[in-house]
Amino acid sequence: MNGSARRSGMGLVLALLVASSIGLTGCWDRQEVNDLALVMGAGLDLSEDNKLELSVQIFVAKQAGDQQGSAGGGSGMSSGTAKEQTTVYTATGDTIADAATKLQELLPRKVFWGHGEVFVFGEQLAKHGITDQTDFLMRHPGPRLGAFVFVSKGKAKDVMARPSQLERNISEGLREMAKSQTGLRVNVKELMQMLKSDAGAEALPLVSINKRNPESNQSPFISGTAVLKDGKMVGQIDEYTTRGIMWLRNSVKESVITFKPAGSNGFVSAHLNRSKVRLIPSIRGDEWSIRVQISSEANLIQNESGLDPLEPRQANRIQEGLNDEVSDRIESALAEAQRKMDADIFGFSDTFRRSYPKQWERVKKNWSEKFPQVRVDVSSDVRLKRPGFSGK
Amino acid sequence: MKLLFTLSLALIVWGLFRYDWPRMNAGMKKEKTAFIGIIAVAAFLSILLIWFPRIPSAMKMIDLLFGPLGSILKT
Amino acid sequence: MPMIEKGKISSLQLGLAMYLMIGATSTLIVPAISAKQAKQDMWISPIWGALWGILCIFLAWKLERLYPRSTFVEYSERIVGKVAGKAISFVFLFFLLLVIGSIIREYEEFIILAFLPNTPMAVVVAGIVMASSFAVRSGLEVLVRFAVLFAPLFGLLLAFIFLFLLPDLDWQNVRPVLGYGVMPSIKGAIEPIAWFIEFFAIAFLLPCLRNRKSGLRAGLGAVLAMLATMVLAHLTCLLLFGDLTADLMFPVFSASRFISIADFFSHVESIVATLWLLGGFVQISMWQYALTIGTAQWLKLTDYRPIVFPLGFLVIAFAKWVAPNFQDMLAFFLTTGPVFSLLCLVLIPAALLFIALIRKSFGSGN
Numbered sequence: 001m002n003g004s005a006r007r008s009g010m011g012l013v014l015a016l017l018v019a020s021s022i023g024l025t026g027c028w029d030r031q032e033v034n035d036l037a038l039v040m041g042a043g044l045d046l047s048e049d050n051k052l053e054l055s056v057q058i059f060v061a062k063q064a065g066d067q068q069g070s071a072g073g074g075s076g077m078s079s080g081t082a083k084e085q086t087t088v089y090t091a092t093g094d095t096i097a098d099a100a101t102k103l104q105e106l107l108p109r110k111v112f113w114g115h116g117e118v119f120v121f122g123e124q125l126a127k128h129g130i131t132d133q134t135d136f137l138m139r140h141p142g143p144r145l146g147a148f149v150f151v152s153k154g155k156a157k158d159v160m161a162r163p164s165q166l167e168r169n170i171s172e173g174l175r176e177m178a179k180s181q182t183g184l185r186v187n188v189k190e191l192m193q194m195l196k197s198d199a200g201a202e203a204l205p206l207v208s209i210n211k212r213n214p215e216s217n218q219s220p221f222i223s224g225t226a227v228l229k230d231g232k233m234v235g236q237i238d239e240y241t242t243r244g245i246m247w248l249r250n251s252v253k254e255s256v257i258t259f260k261p262a263g264s265n266g267f268v269s270a271h272l273n274r275s276k277v278r279l280i281p282s283i284r285g286d287e288w289s290i291r292v293q294i295s296s297e298a299n300l301i302q303n304e305s306g307l308d309p310l311e312p313r314q315a316n317r318i319q320e321g322l323n324d325e326v327s328d329r330i331e332s333a334l335a336e337a338q339r340k341m342d343a344d345i346f347g348f349s350d351t352f353r354r355s356y357p358k359q360w361e362r363v364k365k366n367w368s369e370k371f372p373q374v375r376v377d378v379s380s381d382v383r384l385k386r387p388g389f390s391g392k
Numbered sequence: 393m394k395l396l397f398t399l400s401l402a403l404i405v406w407g408l409f410r411y412d413w414p415r416m417n418a419g420m421k422k423e424k425t426a427f428i429g430i431i432a433v434a435a436f437l438s439i440l441l442i443w444f445p446r447i448p449s450a451m452k453m454i455d456l457l458f459g460p461l462g463s464i465l466k467t
Numbered sequence: 468m469p470m471i472e473k474g475k476i477s478s479l480q481l482g483l484a485m486y487l488m489i490g491a492t493s494t495l496i497v498p499a500i501s502a503k504q505a506k507q508d509m510w511i512s513p514i515w516g517a518l519w520g521i522l523c524i525f526l527a528w529k530l531e532r533l534y535p536r537s538t539f540v541e542y543s544e545r546i547v548g549k550v551a552g553k554a555i556s557f558v559f560l561f562f563l564l565l566v567i568g569s570i571i572r573e574y575e576e577f578i579i580l581a582f583l584p585n586t587p588m589a590v591v592v593a594g595i596v597m598a599s600s601f602a603v604r605s606g607l608e609v610l611v612r613f614a615v616l617f618a619p620l621f622g623l624l625l626a627f628i629f630l631f632l633l634p635d636l637d638w639q640n641v642r643p644v645l646g647y648g649v650m651p652s653i654k655g656a657i658e659p660i661a662w663f664i665e666f667f668a669i670a671f672l673l674p675c676l677r678n679r680k681s682g683l684r685a686g687l688g689a690v691l692a693m694l695a696t697m698v699l700a701h702l703t704c705l706l707l708f709g710d711l712t713a714d715l716m717f718p719v720f721s722a723s724r725f726i727s728i729a730d731f732f733s734h735v736e737s738i739v740a741t742l743w744l745l746g747g748f749v750q751i752s753m754w755q756y757a758l759t760i761g762t763a764q765w766l767k768l769t770d771y772r773p774i775v776f777p778l779g780f781l782v783i784a785f786a787k788w789v790a791p792n793f794q795d796m797l798a799f800f801l802t803t804g805p806v807f808s809l810l811c812l813v814l815i816p817a818a819l820l821f822i823a824l825i826r827k828s829f830g831s832g833n
Contacts, residue, residue: 029583114734138714141581146725189708189725196710354642397589408776415773423773426766430777437784449790450565451799454807461806 037109040086041118041171043156044133046125047092052133053122054099055090055157057171058107059115086169088161096136113142118171118178119149119188120207122156123226123233131195131231137188145189148178151226151233153208159220162209170220178205181253183222183242195231197350198364201343202228203245206236227343235341237333244333247294247326248346250277256301261321266304270322272296272382279351283359289375290348292330298322299386309387323380330378344371397442405435472607472760472771476672478681480611483618485669485689486696488753491746492573493662493693494625494700494719500801501701502712505655507641509705509712512652513697516659517690519813520666524686526816527670531682533823536674539816540764546823555815556765562811563758566665568785569796569804570754571595574747575786576793577717581740592786599752600779603759604772607675610756614749621746624739625696628719629703631726636706659697661805666690667812671757755782 043055089106093099104111119137121130137143152159164173178185184205186194194202208223225237225245237245246252254273261268275296282289300309300318307314337343349367353360363370408431440447476484501509534542539559544552575591583591602610645652666686673682704718707725712718720739727733759778763771790796 029585144724145721146727189711192711192714193709196714350639354639354646357643357646404780408780412773412776420769420773422766423768423770426762426768427773427777430762430774430781434777434781434784437781437788441784441787446791449795450568450785450788451790451795451803454565455799455803458803458806461803463802 031110031112035109036112037107038112038114039116040169041120041160041174042116043120043122043152043160044096044125044130045122045155045157046128050128051092051094052096052099052125053090053092053157054096054103055088055160056103056111057086057088057160057169059086059169086171088157090157096133097140113140114144116143116171117147117175119143119147120156120159120174121149121151121204123151123153124155126151126204126226126228126233129230129232130228134188134192134195134231138192143188145192146187148175149186149188149191149204150174150178150207150222151204151228152220153206153223153236159207159209162218162220164219174207174220174222177222181246181251183239184225184246184249185251194345197347198353198367199344199347199349200230200367201337201341201345202231203249203343203345204228225345227337227341227345229341229343234343235336237336240329241332241336244329244331245337245345247275247277247330248279248292248333250275250279252277257298257322257325258302259321259325261305261307261317262324263317264305264307266306267302268300268305268307268318268321269302270298270318270384271301272298279346279348281348281351281355283352283356287375288352288370288373289377290351292376292378294326294330294378294380294382296326296382297385298382300384300388303387303390309384315384315387319382319384322382322384326380326382327378330380334376338374338376339372342368342372348374394442398439401435401438401442405431472675474606474608474675475677476607476611476675477677478685480615481669481672481676481682482685482688482692484611484614484672484749484753485666485686486692487614487618487621487746487749488668489662489665489689489750490693490696491621491743491750492570493659493697495573495577495717495743496797496800497658497662497697498701498704498712498718499715500658501655502704502710502718503655504657505651506710506713507643507705508645508647508652509655510641510698510701511645512656513659513663513694513701515653515656516663516697517694519660520663520690520693521687523664523667523812523816524669524683524690526813526820527667527673528683528686530670530816530820530823531673531679533820533827535679538674538760538764539670540761542823543819546819546826553765555819556761559811559815560758560761560765562807563754563761564782564785565789565807567751567754567758567782568789569800570747570751571782571786572789572796574744574751576796577720578740578744581717581720581736588787589783592783595748595751596755596779596783596786598748599755600775602748602752603756603779604775607672607756610749610752613752617745617749620742622692622696624742625699625703625719628723628726628739629699631728631732632703632707632722635725636703637709638706640706640709641702657805658800661800661808663690663693664808664812667816668754668757670816671760755779758782 038059039056040059041057045053045055047053089103091099091102091106093102100111125133138145160170162170164170167173167176184203186204191202191204204226205222206224206226207220209218209220211218224239225242226233227235227237243252243255252275254271255275256269256271258267258269260266273296275294278293280291280293282291303309305318307318309315309318337345344367348371412427498509501512505512530542531537534545540556543555546552547555571592574595575588578591579586579588602613666689669686676682676685700719703722704712707722708715708718715721720736723739724736726735755778759771759775762774762778768774790799
């Protein structure tokens with residue numbers, strides 16, 4: 001009696017194990033890697049009839065040199081050089097999600113957002129407003145909050161279709177450029193934070209196609225900054241002033257500043273790193289002001305000024321010139337964003353809120369009036385540390 | 393779909409009995425009663441949920457009891 | 468007093484088991500809820516919660532002192548008589564079913580949303596419950612060994628998430644600290660409190676402690692560990708996401724997706740989810756154990772093992788019955804949930820303690 005009970009017990013356990021192995025493999029959600037269309041980057045544009053045009057760059061995990069065809073309600077463009085392994089597909093819909101569904105119809109593989117590193121908003125769409133579309137980026141479990149966001153001059157679709165100079169595809173190229181911080185570096189999380197904050201303004205790096213240099217094959221690069229208010233693009237800022245913006249946002253990693261020291265005829269170029277910027281707010285009565293304190297170290301890399309960096313007084317003049325240049329850039333950034341566009345892209349609102357919450361609550365609703373009135377004092381303390389290898 | 397679930401339910405109940413019943417043979421009457429009783433309740437609830445998915449949930453029932461207090465916290 | 472559970476556990480095992488029993492799900496959604504009310508002070512809210520946790524540990528411990536080696540079900544009958552006692556215990560057991568159902572549901576919703584959208588809910592739930600049922604059936608000593616194994620992993624997981632995110636954290640987000648007074652952090656503490664009062668469940672484990680005197684220490688240690696973990700989780704979300712935390716459903720998980728070191732160490736969310744689930748497994752097993760022991764004592768059975776699987780079956784049904792969808796479950800957590808929890812975990816035990824003390828002081832022995 002005992003023996004047979006034992007055996008049937010074992011049989012049951014065995015049956016259970018086999019049955020559970022079917023359930024445990026997650027059959028319903030199995031996704032083989034070669035059944036996936038990996039989205040490396042996506043471009044979002046406003047189509048002619050005010051719908052959303054979604055262009056995605058899909059990584060194809062097979063031999064390079066294959067050309068993909070196109071079909072039906074969208075189109076596929078292939079950048080056909082041998083080292084390209086991506087293809088761009090476009091589809092139009094009422095929302096990103098809708099367009100993504102239409103996109104899925106074109107593709108034999110399942111759209112997978114997990115590797116999406118780059119999102120580009122086309123200029124028209126940016127002017128129309130991006131707030132609605134960003135909801136998808138946060139709500140859908142696929143896209144990553146760490147992906148970088150850009151605004152493109154012209155259509156995002158064109159940017160996505162361009163080849164990249166040195167990287168495998170333009171999505172990687174843009175990502176690397178964002179990381180090296182030649183311009184602003186904004187990811188989805190930061191964009192959502194800007195949209196949610198009381199500042200009412202957002203800044204995103206602006207991407208243009210390089211038409212200057214014919215050999216570059218027209219690859220896209222970061223050419224400035226797009227300024228948005230409440231998610232709608234209201235203006236753009238050039239490369240020179242973008243530097244100033246980056247200083248104010250404390251997002252300068254390293255930079256090269258070229259300037260003419262006072263009273264000399266030649267240029268000096270210095271490489272700055274270890275840059276730190278502090279915004280110190282203060283409220284005296286009705287007057288709100290912020291002191292911008294910049295500290296950084298500089299090494300000379302080119303000296304045409306005739307000044308001798310090893311001689312203390314002349315080195316001082318070089319240093320002064322350096323600081324003046326930094327202040328100038330910041331001034332120009334303030335002139336553009338604060339006075340001309342009335343867009344708080346520097347986070348002054350948060351700066352005041354953190355130190356003076358009670359006064360801030362009173363002014364919160366009228367920030368767009370108060371913001372241009374904030375007085376900004378710049379004190380730049382960049383120290384010339386090393387003259388480089390040459391001692392002249 | 394519902395039929396499939398009901399069938400698996402029957403299978404589970406059968407499995408439960410097969411596994412445990414032999415171990416309770418030493419005259420543990422109380423345990424046997426409890427065993428059957430709980431399975432009965434669980435099976436009843438499951439069948440209810442399979443065939444009438446829209447019945448008010450347990451939380452809804454507690455809501456009925458504590459409704460007004462809960463809305464205080466809704467601030 | 469007939470002890471159905473023959474096993475004995477050490478205070479370390481008890482502490483770690485309690486830590487996971489309450490803490491595993493706490494880090495999943497609580498930061499998002501505290502953030503809504505407390506905003507930049509959300510990391511202070513768990514501190515208020517911990518105070519309540521200490522209260523509940525104390526309640527459970529004192530009751531056990533008065534009625535050595537008895538659990539809640541046993542002494543409630545002795546304090547207020549057979550009928551009232553059985554009624555109270557029944558309510559408590561129903562509460563346990565609700566709790567287990569909610570915990571399983573939370574995990575299942577998380578897994579389905581993040582990883583397996585097409586899998587039927589029953590499969591996910593049945594999978595977890597089968598595993599925990601086997602664990603419960605093996606006895607308390609086996610269960611706590613799981614806890615000892617997984618609890619440090621769980622704690623380390625959270626610490627590592629925080630560490631790997633350090634470069635991305637903006638410490639300015641905590642300002643203005645208490646800038647709007649202490650009320651926001653208190654308002655945000657409702658959820659943490661609802662979690663911390665679950666520590667009363669230690670009442671089911673204290674009787675099995677090898678060294679009776681160390682129960683208080685173990686319980687308080689667990690509360691402290693959970694406090695540290697919760698504060699860390701809240702800080703991570705606050706410093707990374709700021710205001711955005713309130714808009715995310717599973718902020719700590721989203722935070723872990725953010726990790727990217729030197730371009731190659733990223734996409735770690737699978738590891739995170741796995742470790743989370745291990746903690747959740749222990750949590751669900753522990754609560755199922757409490758339910759099983761409680762039911763067995765309520766029915767005055769001599770062995771709890773036969774009813775483990777039937778109760779597991781019931782738990783699966785409850786997991787489905789608890790709420791029709793995620794939003795409703797969340798709404799319940801925010802409103803009626805804490806009220807019912809407060810009733811079962813604080814008010815009823817406090818009342819029982821009060822009555823018990825009165826009875827003892829009037830020398831009715833018992």
